[in-house]
Amino acid sequence: MKRWVKSSLLAVVTCLVLLVLASCGKEELQEVKVGEVTRSIFYAPQYVAIEKGFFEEEGLKVELSTIPGGDKTMTALLSGGLDVALVGSETSIYVTAQGANDPIKNFAQLTQTDGTFLVSREKIDNFSWDMLKDSTFLGQRKGGMPQMAGEFVLKKHNIDPQNDLELIQNIDFANIATAFASGTGDFVQLFEPTASIFEKEGVGHIVASFGTESGHLPYTTFMTKASFIDSDPEAVEKFTRAIKKAQDWVYANSADDVAKVIQPFFEDTDVELIATVVERYRAQESFAKDPILDEEEWTNLQDVMEEAGELPRRMDYEELVDTSFAEKVTK
16 A cells, blocks of 8 residues: 555656656747738738747747738837837838837838739730820829839839829728729729739739839838837847748748648638739749848838828938848848
């Protein structure tokens, strides 16, 4: 009996010791609250970083929330509701121009081109931008980066958006696709996967890419407050390294594989369609290959904003961009 009790106690003690050792060996993950401005296949590397466990490899647990609208996303960041925001770099310029007490820093770039496409109602075999003259063009809302990039491209092709065509910009973002499908406009500026869905259904035909035409821009970047960088630079470095791993993975694997990995974030979208969109964005290098936001891209961004009359003032690259973490993880 005594021998049985001793054996049982020994077994219990052994189990407890093993549990303690296991828990000690397992590092507790640090939570990082991230807010994205929208849920989009355009942000594929971010979802790859989550699903492939790259953040966890760095000791981080990302709590991702979708906050529609750049202004709302930035409000959440400034108020402390987020640690990191994924939003257009132009938003950091607007916030800084308004006099933010805690400076905003763009520290890792995710996408480097505009993500919209020009869709024609009619099938066009030999498209030229001159075909937009005297047409009805359904554009994006005024003040947003898609609209600014769109007008920049039109002017690049000697088209005056105000005089050479009928420009419709008074339709909410969520209703632009529906308006075109209902018969409004000869051309429309659309994001994926809507552009590919329309092409598949015969509603419209993709004839050009605004991303290819507008050149490299810091279109969507991860940004945070300077105080967060000062208080926890290690977390920022770990976060950036996870993003770099995801960027490498997206370009090293097939579009089909990328689609399968990120499908949990797009449950209502067919995996084949996701793959089509991933391949389209990858082919034009919309997904940044590394998280470094370079000065040339920053200058191009401000040129596009200035051309659209939306730039409050020119801001120095060093004032709003911190590439130290991106450069470190890219070596």
